[in-house]
Amino acid sequence: MAVCTAYTSPSLHSPYPISNSSKSHHHFILSTSCRSNRRRARGEISCSSETNTVVIGLAADSGCGKSTFMRRLTSVFGGAAEPPKGGNPDSNTLISDTTTVICLDDYHSLDRTGRKEKGVTALDPRANDFDLMYQQVKALKEGKAVDKPIYNHVSGLLDPPELIKPPKILVIEGLHPMYDARVRDLLDFSIYLDISNEVKFAWKIQRDMAERGHSLESIKASIEARKPDFDAYIDPQKQYADCVIEVLPTQLIPDDNEGKVLRVKLVMKEGVNYFSPVYLFDEGSTISWIPCGRKLTCSYPGIKFFYGPDTYFDHEVSVLEMDGQFDRLDELIYVESHLSSLSTKFYGEVTQQMLKHADFPGSNNGTGLFQTIVGLKIRDLFEQIIKEKSATPAEVSKV
Amino acid sequence: MRELNLSKMIEKKVAEAMEVCNGEEGMRSDGCRVAWDEVEEVSSALADLRRRLADSAVDPLEPFCLQNPEAEECRIYEY
Numbered sequence: 001m002a003v004c005t006a007y008t009s010p011s012l013h014s015p016y017p018i019s020n021s022s023k024s025h026h027h028f029i030l031s032t033s034c035r036s037n038r039r040r041a042r043g044e045i046s047c048s049s050e051t052n053t054v055v056i057g058l059a060a061d062s063g064c065g066k067s068t069f070m071r072r073l074t075s076v077f078g079g080a081a082e083p084p085k086g087g088n089p090d091s092n093t094l095i096s097d098t099t100t101v102i103c104l105d106d107y108h109s110l111d112r113t114g115r116k117e118k119g120v121t122a123l124d125p126r127a128n129d130f131d132l133m134y135q136q137v138k139a140l141k142e143g144k145a146v147d148k149p150i151y152n153h154v155s156g157l158l159d160p161p162e163l164i165k166p167p168k169i170l171v172i173e174g175l176h177p178m179y180d181a182r183v184r185d186l187l188d189f190s191i192y193l194d195i196s197n198e199v200k201f202a203w204k205i206q207r208d209m210a211e212r213g214h215s216l217e218s219i220k221a222s223i224e225a226r227k228p229d230f231d232a233y234i235d236p237q238k239q240y241a242d243c244v245i246e247v248l249p250t251q252l253i254p255d256d257n258e259g260k261v262l263r264v265k266l267v268m269k270e271g272v273n274y275f276s277p278v279y280l281f282d283e284g285s286t287i288s289w290i291p292c293g294r295k296l297t298c299s300y301p302g303i304k305f306f307y308g309p310d311t312y313f314d315h316e317v318s319v320l321e322m323d324g325q326f327d328r329l330d331e332l333i334y335v336e337s338h339l340s341s342l343s344t345k346f347y348g349e350v351t352q353q354m355l356k357h358a359d360f361p362g363s364n365n366g367t368g369l370f371q372t373i374v375g376l377k378i379r380d381l382f383e384q385i386i387k388e389k390s391a392t393p394a395e396v397s398k399v
Numbered sequence: 400m401r402e403l404n405l406s407k408m409i410e411k412k413v414a415e416a417m418e419v420c421n422g423e424e425g426m427r428s429d430g431c432r433v434a435w436d437e438v439e440e441v442s443s444a445l446a447d448l449r450r451r452l453a454d455s456a457v458d459p460l461e462p463f464c465l466q467n468p469e470a471e472e473c474r475i476y477e478y
Contacts, residue, residue, distance in 0.1 A: 086466060112437065119429030121436035153444040154405065156437075207446050213410030218438070221420070225435035 052389055053141045054382045055170045057177035057190040059237050061200075061230065068360045069193065069371045070173060074099045076353060076375035077169065087162050090152045100167035104174025105151045107133040112156025123175055123229040130180040133172075137186050140166045169382055178237040189275065189381055191374060192241035196248045197223070202259025239313035242272045243377075245370050250323055252301035261301055263323040264366025266373070270316040274381040276341050277318040278373055280307035284318070289338075296334050299327050303335070322366035329355070335369075342373060343380035350376070402452070405445040412438045 060067055074081035074096045081094035081101060092103035109129040110118060120127050136146045147161040178184050178192070195203070201223060208214045238244050243266065250261040268277035281287050286308035292298035303324035310319050320339075326332050329351070336342070336350045344350060353372045354363055362368035416434035420426050464473035 112440070116430075116433055116437070119433055121432050122440065123436070153440060153447070154401065156440070208442050211409055211442065211445070212406060213413040213438075214442070218413045218417070221416070222435040222438050222442075225416075225420070225432045226439060229432065229436075 052168065052386050053143060053166050053170050054168070054188045054385055055137060055141050055172065055186050056378055057184075057187040058171060058173040058193065059175065059177050059191070059234070059241065060173060060193040061175065061195065061234065067173065067193075068362060068368075070094060070101050070171065071360065072353070072357060072368070072371045073171065073375040073378065074101065075356060076372070076379055084162060088150055088152075088159055090154055090159065091150055091162055092153070093148075093150075093162065093164065095167070098167065099169045099171060100164060101171040101173055102148065102164065103151075104128075104133065104172055104176055105153070106149050108151045108158065111151070111158050121226065121229050123226065123233050125176065125179060125233055128176060130176075130183065134180060134182045134186075136164075137170070137172060137183055140164065140170050141186055142166075169378075175234055176237070178240045179233065184240055188385065189272070189378060190241045190243075192238040192244045194238055194244055194246045196246070198249045198257065199247050199259045199262065202249075202257065206259075239315075241269075242275060243268045243374060244312070245367070245374070247367060250301065252304065252323055261323075261325055262362075262365050262367060263321065264370055265319055265321045266366075266370040267310075267312055268318050268320070269312070270318060274384040275377060276343075278320055278339055278341050278377075279318060280305060280320060280339060283341075284309055291331070291335055291338070296331060298324075298331060301325070303331065305335075320370075322369060324365070326364045326369075332369075339373075343376045402445065402448060405441060405448060408441050409438065409445060412441055 058067075058069065060069065070081065074094065077096065077098045079096040079098070081096040081099060083089070083091050084093055084095055092106060094101040105122065107129050108115075108122065108127055109132075110120065110127045115122065115124075115127050118126070132149075136148055139146050143166045145163055145165045148164045149161045150159040151157075152159045172183075172187075177187070178190055184190070201220070204219050204223065205216070208219050209216070246265040246267065248263045248265070249259065250256055250263050252263075253261055266278065268275070270277065277283075280289060287306070289305040289307075290302065291305065292302050301324055303322065303326070305323075306319070306321040308319060310317050326335075332351045332354060333348060336348065339350075342350060350369070350372055353375070354368055357363060357368075360368065362371070412434070416431070416438050419428070419434045420431040425431055460472060464470065467473060
């Protein structure tokens with residue numbers, strides 16, 4: 001098999017003006033050294049068919065690379081994802097053996113000062129360079145390395161770019177992965193993390209209350225001030241997602257506002273290529289299930305499952321819902337053994353993955369469970385795509 | 400060090416936001432939304448930094464010193 005490996009790049013030290021004009025930095029899309037191979041005898045796979053980069057989009061308001069979802073996802077593929085070694089310590093990128101996670105904030109066309117001048121928040125599309133985002137994601141998908149800008153969240157400035165080589169799996173995470181139609185078409189699978197307002201508020205309180213500048217009022221004001229832009233630009237993306245993870249307050253405890261026990265819904269679109277929704281008992285039927293009883297004793301408030309078909313923004317979907325918490329390992333195994341179409345490679349794989357990261361937030365509830373399951377689904381999707389591509393070397397890339 | 404700087408920045412930005420958003424008109428202005436967005440950005444960055452520091456068992460100076468052994472912070476004085 002031909003291998004394309006030489007990645008060269010212009011010096012990363014050239015000064016990049018950080019500022020007001022949105023087109024002031026030019027980034028180079030580099031070509032690989034494969035062109036000469038195309039003239040080889042037929043039957044040999046040319047370099048362009050090696051572009052098996054699968055692109056996954058994840059829309060989340062929680063910022064980049066820090067999300068637990070990313071860490072669980074990269075763990076399913078094996079290896080821990082880490083920031084690029086020896087590079088900018090404030091890089092938002094995470095790299096593991098198979099996966100590279102890019103933070104879409106790196107495509108901000110305006111830095112913090114620029115946004116203040118123009119009066120736009122980071123949520124506003126006007127603060128982002130979608131043309132560059134499209135060009136670079138497309139290049140990576142085609143197997144070409146790119147010099148990607150870095151948005152430094154600490155300084156609020158745009159730092160000199162870093163070299164990103166095309167990985168097997170590219171995850172683009174941020175506020176607008178599905179906003180631009182061209183970028184949307186490049187995604188092999190997309191996920192939207194939909195946190196309800198009450199839960200968002202509870203989580204932000206946990207995160208920020210101890211900080212000196214913050215108070216209940218400031219946290220509330222911050223969420224409310226961002227809401228109009230969020231509703232206008234970010235929220236509508238959920239109609240395009242192949243799967244939506246909705247996090248809501250629990251219904252098991254009346255008037256609970258601590259956001260500790262959660263009700264999580266995994267909304268899965270039907271008819272998506274390479275993606276078969278998880279189900280409980282029987283596909284397409286509706287079922288309500290409480291696993292706790294004679295075989296399994298759970299502590300308060302227990303666990304409740306629901307599965308059924310539904311419509312979501314005019315699409316047919318299947319919804320799997322979990323309300324409550326896991327307290328013990330055997331609860332988790334019991335639940336796993338009753339779910340079907342999990343895309344696990346062995347019995348107990350979901351439980352094993354959850355235990356591996358028992359210290360991650362959400363490990364005892366639906367958020368951890370569904371994030372892990374979605375990770376397995378993405379692995380399955382990736383393997384199916386690779387299998388298909390290696391079976392038909394001739395007409396591979398949709399370039 | 401950075402933690403402290405970010406922490407102070409949050410205090411400052413929250414105060415700024417409260418000021419900009421003063422009154423009816425202030426609350427509806429673009430400046431108000433941008434100010435609170437900045438607060439969110441910095442809070443997020445601080446939370447991330449804290450998490451990274453907590454997660455890493457490695458001394459943050461180590462990788463830096465591997466690359467720059469002559470830097471002031473990395474000099475070893477052995478007798």
